[in-house]
Amino acid sequence: MIVSVFGMGHVGLITAVMLGRFFDVICVEIDEEKLIRLRGGEVIFYEPGFDQTFNKVRDKLEFTDDASYAINTSDISFIAVGTPTKTDHSQDHSYLASVLQSIGEALKEKDSRHLVVIKSTILPGTSENLVIPILEHSSGKKHGEGFSVLINPEFSREGEALHDLQTPDKIVIGAHDFSTMNDFEEILKMVYVKNNVPLIKTNYVNAEMIKYAQNAFLATKISFINTIANMCEKIPSADVEIISKALGLDHRISSHFLRAGLGYGGSCLPKDIEVLSNLGRKIGYEPTLLDVVALVNEHQPQRVVTTAEEHLGSLLDQVVSLLGLAFKPGTDDIREAPSLRVIESLLEKGAKVRVYDPKALSKVENIFGNLIEYYKSTEDCLDGSDCCILVTEWDEFRSLKPDIFLKMKTPFVIDGRRGISHISKVVEYHAVGLGKESQTLW
Numbered sequence: 001m002i003v004s005v006f007g008m009g010h011v012g013l014i015t016a017v018m019l020g021r022f023f024d025v026i027c028v029e030i031d032e033e034k035l036i037r038l039r040g041g042e043v044i045f046y047e048p049g050f051d052q053t054f055n056k057v058r059d060k061l062e063f064t065d066d067a068s069y070a071i072n073t074s075d076i077s078f079i080a081v082g083t084p085t086k087t088d089h090s091q092d093h094s095y096l097a098s099v100l101q102s103i104g105e106a107l108k109e110k111d112s113r114h115l116v117v118i119k120s121t122i123l124p125g126t127s128e129n130l131v132i133p134i135l136e137h138s139s140g141k142k143h144g145e146g147f148s149v150l151i152n153p154e155f156s157r158e159g160e161a162l163h164d165l166q167t168p169d170k171i172v173i174g175a176h177d178f179s180t181m182n183d184f185e186e187i188l189k190m191v192y193v194k195n196n197v198p199l200i201k202t203n204y205v206n207a208e209m210i211k212y213a214q215n216a217f218l219a220t221k222i223s224f225i226n227t228i229a230n231m232c233e234k235i236p237s238a239d240v241e242i243i244s245k246a247l248g249l250d251h252r253i254s255s256h257f258l259r260a261g262l263g264y265g266g267s268c269l270p271k272d273i274e275v276l277s278n279l280g281r282k283i284g285y286e287p288t289l290l291d292v293v294a295l296v297n298e299h300q301p302q303r304v305v306t307t308a309e310e311h312l313g314s315l316l317d318q319v320v321s322l323l324g325l326a327f328k329p330g331t332d333d334i335r336e337a338p339s340l341r342v343i344e345s346l347l348e349k350g351a352k353v354r355v356y357d358p359k360a361l362s363k364v365e366n367i368f369g370n371l372i373e374y375y376k377s378t379e380d381c382l383d384g385s386d387c388c389i390l391v392t393e394w395d396e397f398r399s400l401k402p403d404i405f406l407k408m409k410t411p412f413v414i415d416g417r418r419g420i421s422h423i424s425k426v427v428e429y430h431a432v433g434l435g436k437e438s439q440t441l442w
Ligand code: UGA
Pocket: 121, 154, 155, 156, 157, 158, 159, 215, 218, 222, 256, 257, 258, 259, 260, 261, 262, 263, 264, 265, 266, 267, 268, 269, 327, 328, 329
């Protein structure tokens, strides 16, 4: 069988590579530069272990910008184009609409039935009100006759995408008829090694909503634990890590997504909360909880800057070194990364900002240029600085020798991710969610 994947972003390329283990895959991308790089065998983002998997299946992948060729050559198309947010907080469907239009036009010529699988994150109602109408209009064919649409939301995480795709906790498929679901199930059986993956078969709106509800819940857990962490900082000897560990042992809560820090970033959680909340308002429900989750998250990066200011007094001309810039470890992605907010705030206060990250340095340089200084190692970044903030908990920071921090002018360290507590004895150590023994409660 030949399959096609539209959109070579993170989800699209990883999906294509996973499918490439079983099928020939036509990968459609309209960005010419991306296409050239992919054709040249370049992996266009950092994802642990991905380049080896990519190289193994490279011969099975064909990269093209020709939608008509992809549709007429394949039996199934996976759509993984981005659905960003507009300035009015609604979802931008322009990439999706444009891909669907070209798929529909190609379907005009096709004799056999085609399955269109939507992996892009779309709001409830989008399949019925946008996806199917565009395909019907541009192909001149009826849904269920010339083509079928199925929703199959993606739950993999950046940095752990290969693991998540191979062993998902669940698979959700939304369709309007059982025969489409059953056809797709046969394909899923071939792809997933773990045969007992729970399968949720439902209608379109539920499949669409599950994705949003899940990301909103994850974001809620993070803002919740950050709220507890922020309170712990004001309570002598309180430690959010111990509290979080105890909470996680209750099976009703679970230990995941209870790590306090500088808040959630990335291309999914912030955007999904925003558009879900906007949808709530549009359909006549004020989603207060979602708004508060987002608000807590918005303030969270600023807290480490306030801690630095409280300790150092004015930050004017103080040298502050940031360790980690990516929105999470295991990726070079800086979209909505808390590091960007921390840098902006430090610059506003007149600090001299130095940064180091194992993978995301050049992306941050594209934004801040010569406003900040870029270092190729932790050691150089810390040398002579007044304050260090751990922003992203890469493994290499967890294993840093405490002595490295003694190269700072004043070894004052704020651990924004609870990743370097092992240095707490040799430096003046402040951490997210850790109350100082010396302070008084009331
Ligand atoms: C998220 C979801 O976890 C995936 O299930 C989903 O498929 C994906 O969005 C998507 O919608 O495509 P991702 O954005 O890659 O995945 O990253 P996460 O692992 O969810 O982390 C998001 C942010 O939360 C990061 O900034 C991370 O540092 C932060 N986080 C995570 C915490 O601050 N504390 C935690 O305990 C966990």
